[in-house]
Amino acid sequence: MVKEPIDLWIERHEREPDVVAKEKAERFLKAVELGVPDRVPIAGVAGDFLCQYTGISWYDLSYNLEKIPPAVLKFVHDFPHDWGIIFAPMMLEGFVLALAFPDFPDFSNTIRFLTGPVHDILKDKWSQWPGRELREDVHPQFRGGEFMEPKEYKKLIENPVEFLHCVILPRACPGLGAPGSPQWNGAWVRVGMVMQRILSFQLQLFVEIGKRGYPAFPITNAYTSADVIGDFLRYPTGAMLDMRRYPDDFKAACEALVEPILKVATAIPPIPPLTFFFIPLHLNEMLPPKLYNEFYWPYLKKVIETLVEKGYKGFVFFEGDHLPHVETILELPKGWGVAWFERPRDFIKAWETLKGHTTVMGGVPPSLIVGGTPEKIDEYLKDLLSKVKPEGGFILSPGVNELPKGTPVANVRAYINAGLKHGAY
Amino acid sequence: MSSSLEVELERLLKSILDLNEEKALEITENLLTSNVDPLKILEVIKKAAEEIGGRFERGEYFVADLVMAGEILKGISEKVMPKLREVGRSRETVGKLLIGTVEGDIHDIGKNIVVTMAEAVGFEVVDLGVDVPPKKFVEAIKQHNPNIVGLSGLLTLAIDSMKKTVDAIRETGLREKVKIIIGGGRVDQYACEYVGADAWTNDAATGVRIMLKWVREKEGGG
Ligand code: B12
Numbered sequence: 001m002v003k004e005p006i007d008l009w010i011e012r013h014e015r016e017p018d019v020v021a022k023e024k025a026e027r028f029l030k031a032v033e034l035g036v037p038d039r040v041p042i043a044g045v046a047g048d049f050l051c052q053y054t055g056i057s058w059y060d061l062s063y064n065l066e067k068i069p070p071a072v073l074k075f076v077h078d079f080p081h082d083w084g085i086i087f088a089p090m091m092l093e094g095f096v097l098a099l100a101f102p103d104f105p106d107f108s109n110t111i112r113f114l115t116g117p118v119h120d121i122l123k124d125k126w127s128q129w130p131g132r133e134l135r136e137d138v139h140p141q142f143r144g145g146e147f148m149e150p151k152e153y154k155k156l157i158e159n160p161v162e163f164l165h166c167v168i169l170p171r172a173c174p175g176l177g178a179p180g181s182p183q184w185n186g187a188w189v190r191v192g193m194v195m196q197r198i199l200s201f202q203l204q205l206f207v208e209i210g211k212r213g214y215p216a217f218p219i220t221n222a223y224t225s226a227d228v229i230g231d232f233l234r235y236p237t238g239a240m241l242d243m244r245r246y247p248d249d250f251k252a253a254c255e256a257l258v259e260p261i262l263k264v265a266t267a268i269p270p271i272p273p274l275t276f277f278f279i280p281l282h283l284n285e286m287l288p289p290k291l292y293n294e295f296y297w298p299y300l301k302k303v304i305e306t307l308v309e310k311g312y313k314g315f316v317f318f319e320g321d322h323l324p325h326v327e328t329i330l331e332l333p334k335g336w337g338v339a340w341f342e343r344p345r346d347f348i349k350a351w352e353t354l355k356g357h358t359t360v361m362g363g364v365p366p367s368l369i370v371g372g373t374p375e376k377i378d379e380y381l382k383d384l385l386s387k388v389k390p391e392g393g394f395i396l397s398p399g400v401n402e403l404p405k406g407t408p409v410a411n412v413r414a415y416i417n418a419g420l421k422h423g424a425y
Numbered sequence: 426m427s428s429s430l431e432v433e434l435e436r437l438l439k440s441i442l443d444l445n446e447e448k449a450l451e452i453t454e455n456l457l458t459s460n461v462d463p464l465k466i467l468e469v470i471k472k473a474a475e476e477i478g479g480r481f482e483r484g485e486y487f488v489a490d491l492v493m494a495g496e497i498l499k500g501i502s503e504k505v506m507p508k509l510r511e512v513g514r515s516r517e518t519v520g521k522l523l524i525g526t527v528e529g530d531i532h533d534i535g536k537n538i539v540v541t542m543a544e545a546v547g548f549e550v551v552d553l554g555v556d557v558p559p560k561k562f563v564e565a566i567k568q569h570n571p572n573i574v575g576l577s578g579l580l581t582l583a584i585d586s587m588k589k590t591v592d593a594i595r596e597t598g599l600r601e602k603v604k605i606i607i608g609g610g611r612v613d614q615y616a617c618e619y620v621g622a623d624a625w626t627n628d629a630a631t632g633v634r635i636m637l638k639w640v641r642e643k644e645g646g647g
Contacts, residue, residue, distance in 0.1 A: 134529075138582065143531055237534060240489035241496060244444065286488035324487075404581060 005420035006413050009080050017213035024082045025215035028395075029273055032313060032359050034335055036392035040385060040423035042416060043361065043395055044084030045369075047402025048139065050075050053409065059136035061088045062116035062129055065201045069208060076209060079412055083395065085219070085278075086209065089115050089198060091140045092127050093280070095223045095264075096172075096232040100165040102260040105267030110195050112221045112264070116140065117194045121187050123175030126232065139402075147172045148233040150242060153249035156233070160256045168233065219276045219315070220268035222307065223261050225254035225299040227282045236283060243287075243295045254299040261303055270311035276337070277307050278315045285320025292325050304332055313337040321345050326353050335359075342399040351388050361395035363388065364415065369398060370407045374414035381418035389425065396423060430461060434469050441473040442480075444493045446500065453501045463509040467516060467545075470498050470505075474545035478538070478630035492534060495541045502544065518549045520640035523565055523603075524575035525553030527586035535609055536577035539629045543575075546633055559586075559593035566599050572643070573636050576622070579609045587612075587620040595621070604639045608632050 013020050023038070030037035051058060054071035061068060068088050076084070090113035098112040111118070116129045128134050128141045147168050148156070156163045166179050177183030206216055229250070230239035242250050265277050279300070287296055304314050314337025323344040334357050341362040344350045351360050363384050368377060381396070388394045396419045403412070433456060440448040456466060477494045480486040486494070509516060522543050526533050533555045540550050551569050553561060566574065574594070576587045587607050594600050605622040608629070617625035623639075626632040 138529075237492050240492050243489070244446065244493055283489075288487040288490055291487075291489055 004413070004417050006080070006416045009416075009420060010077065013077065013080055013213040017211060020213035021210065021215045024213070025217075028083055028215070028217075031393060031395050032274060032338060034356060034359060034393035036425050038425060040389060040419060040425075041082035041395045042419035042423065043397030043401065044076070044079065044081030045398060045401050045403050045412060045415075046075070046084070046086070047400075048405040049403035049407045049412065051137075052405050052407075053078070057130065057136050058139050059131035062091060062140055063089070063131060065089065065198070068201075069205055072205065073208060073212065076212060076214065079416060080213070081416065083397075084214075084401070086205070087113065089117070090202075091115065092142045093231055094118075094126070095221065096126075096164060096168070096228065098221065098264045099223075099228065099257070099260050100161065100169055102161055102263035102267075105263075107192070107195065108264045108267050109221055110199055111191065114140075114142075115194075115198060117198070118191055121175050121190045121194065122173040124173045126172060142231075144231055144235055145172070146233075146235045146238055150234075150246055150249070153242075153246060153253050157249070157252045157256045160253075161260050172232070217274045217276060218268060218271055219278055220265050220312065222265040222277045222279045222303050224279060224281060224283075224296060224303070225257040225261065226250075226296045227280075228257050228261075229253060230283045236286065239283060240286065240291075243291050247295075250295055254295065258299055258302055262306055265303070265307055265312070266310065272311075275312050276315040277312045278317075279303070280317040281319050281322075284318060284322055284325060287325075289324055293328070297325070297328050301328075301331060304336060308333055308336045314339075316340065318342060318344075323350055326350050329354060329358055332358070338395065340395075340397065347384075348387055351394070355388075355391045355393060359393045359395065360388070361397045362399055363394075363396060364398045366398045366400055366403055369411050369415055370404060372411060374410050374417075377411055377414040378418045378421075381415070382422045385419075385422040389423065392425075430465070433461075434465060437466070437469050438473055441469070441494065441497050441501075442476060444490060444497065446493065446497050449497050450500050450504070453504050457504060457508050462514075463505045463512065464514060464516065466501065466505050467509075470501060471545040471547075474498060474542040475630065478542060478628065481538075482628055482630070488534060491538055495537050498541045498545065517547060519547040519637065520549070520573060521551070521569065521571040522548045522573045522575055522636065523551045523553070523562070523569055523571035524577065525557035525562065525565075526555040527576050527578045527583050527590055528556060528558045529586050530578045530580045530583040531555040532579040532609070533577070535579070535629065536575075539575060539577070539608065539632055542629050542633050543636065546637060548573075548636065559590040562590050563593050563597050563599065566594065566603060567597075571603060572640055574603045574605045575632070575636075576605065576607045576620075577609050578607070579611060581611065583609065584612070584616050584620065587616070587622070591621045604636075606632060606635060 027037040028041050031041050054074055056067055056071035072086055092114040094114035095112055098108045101108045114127050119127055119129050125145050130136045130138055170176055176187050210216055230236040234242060317340045319342045321344050322341055323346060338359040338361050341350055347363050354360050368380055437452045481491055526536050540552050544550050553565055576590060578587055606624045607620055607622045608626050612625045624635050
């Protein structure tokens with residue numbers, strides 16, 4: 001059997017993981033600094049495909065910590081990459097929990113994602129979990145919901161943290177009971193115990209992954225004010241309507257949320273050479289430019305600018321088709337961070353707009369990896385890389401790293417192969 | 426007088442398309458108090474719904490605009506319907522549509538647009554909401570006796586739920602009584618065949634056109 005580039009890379013991971021890790025770190029840093037590395041960094045994949053390939057269920061990924069390392073370690077061995085974030089068992093959006101505790105820097109970032117075990121305690125209505133509300137073989141689901149009335153904007157504006165903590169949490173999390181009750185206090189103690197366990201599990205897993213040729217950079221978390229409202233308080237549709245019906249309240253609420261968001265983000269200090277802050281965007285593609293520019297972007301921009309000034313770099317996931325708003329990114333300081341695009345109508349256009357200013361990540365439609373052939377994937381990536389590579393500041397990635405069940409193994413290998421082959425500068 | 430009515434109806438249409446909720450509702454209110462034929466207002470809704478669908482397809486409207494437009498049309502028709510009944514006019518309904526987002530899926534922005542547009546062209550719509558199990562569809566068919574069943578879903582797993590729903594309808598012997606159309610961002614011809622539906626679409630306007638064709642064919646045929 002002829003060895004493909006990926007096989008040789010796997011062998012190097014086995015033989016000299018330290019060297020490989022160092023190369024990856026340098027390569028990635030170079031791309032983040034808008035420079036030209038030795039090769040375009042390749043981002044990893046996961047999702048249903050990981051479950052199918054390793055045989056682990058979503059239930060186990062969410063609840064059975066001891067089953068996670070064998071699956072994840074096998075997966076990162078067989079599908080090597082330069083950059084990837086393994087979140088399990090931190091699976092779903094839960095930034096509202098961090099915002100309820102912004103003055104506790106020691107754990108605000110730890111509870112920023114919802115996990116199955118915490119869901120069991122809080123019984124939050126924001127999410128549903130495999131083996132609980134859902135079948136064991138399906139991905140946990142974020143459902144969101146409406147937990148605040150429009151007339152309550154005033155209270156949110158007045159004291160966002162207190163409002164989230166004392167009004168929203170009891171509404172959305174029946175497992176907590178009334179604030180101050182034994183159930184409330186006991187539930188939080190339990191959350192603390194559970195998260196302690198999950199945290200030490202993750203640290204250990206990162207060490208193991210690190211030993212296999214994967215560098216890690218610290219990462220903190222931030223959010224967009226309007227998405228706090230859409231995801232956790234008013235439901236996405238409610239937030240869209242509120243922008244038009246209660247514009248002043250909406251803006252004031254966004255303004256009020258900036259400070260606690262920044263507190264959560266800065267709870268983890270920026271450590272050179274690179275500490276990212278991660279922000280996933282949700283309402284962005286659903287808003288027309290007029291609403292985006294008035295209700296969404298100003299507050300997002302403020303969060304990004306403040307954190308960049310403090311020495312962090314941004315890692316922002318621009319969900320959906322962000323092309324209508326892409327020019328606004330140029331308002332940020334050059335080299336502010338990485339913009340990961342899910343599926344802009346025209347990726348090359350996004351790249352052409354931002355190159356030399358923003359590190360751009362993406363470019364590969366997941367549907368190509370799912371439904372294409374190794375030949376088509378190679379051809380597509382060769383063409384893509386011939387267009388985006390010359391200037392540097394580019395990270396190759398699928399639009400989302402979650403690939404569905406049934407994605408052919410040969411296609412995922414073809415994606416990595418093509419990156420290795422055509423990505424060298 | 427009639428020309429000033431035309432002007433007002435034109436203003437109503439414009440305020441809907443400008444997504445100016447307050448103004449659209451105010452004009453509607455004024456038209457109704459000056460005893461304008463409510464059917465004229467429904468005509469405007471229909472026109473607006475078509476234009477809204479077109480603008481979304483052309484990328485001029487975004488999801489947030491669709492949601493707002495849907496709310497405005499709903500608000501107007503909530504004002505018009507009682508008036509219609511009051512003046513003893515009934516609107517010609519072209520058929521009955523039973524619709525819902527299938528089990529396991531809660532995406533309903535697209536489905537709600539379909540509801541608004543179908544109502545605008547004269548369908549009586551029964552909306553079962555989201556995460557609707559097959560059993561509930563079957564019961565609702567028995568209860569409401571619709572001509573058409575619409576299944577909406579955006580998740581990959583929704584395709585299986587759609588199939589289960591169609592199977593359940595078949596098993597209870599109701600399949601021949603209804604036409605079934607599936608919709609949502611990810612459905613295609615392949616999904617349609619797998620599910621056993623009669624038609625599929627990724628856009629509400631096309632969907633409504635198909636549904637209208639079905640009810641007309643039926644009329645024509647007998
Ligand atoms: C808004 C949204 C949400 C909101 C839903 C709000 C709501 N009330 O609908 C929230 C935040 C709750 C949400 C949750 C989730 N979502 Co979501 N969501 C979206 C998003 C961004 C937009 C969907 C939308 O409204 N589109 C606009 C409408 C107008 O389009 P449409 O539905 O296709 O409808 C049109 C036509 O198809 C047609 N139509 C629709 N239905 C019907 C029916 C009939 C009968 C007819 C004739 C026509 C018709 O008419 C419409 C107008 O033309 C999409 C991404 C995207 N841009 O598509 C992801 C997306 C659909 N979500 C996705 C996922 C994965 C999820 C979650 C599982 C995430 C998670 N892990 O928690 C959960 C699932 C919850 C659940 N059980 O359903 C994935 C689906 C991937 C997949 N293939 O399975 C998408 C594609 C995002 C992505 N790229 O990953 N989501």
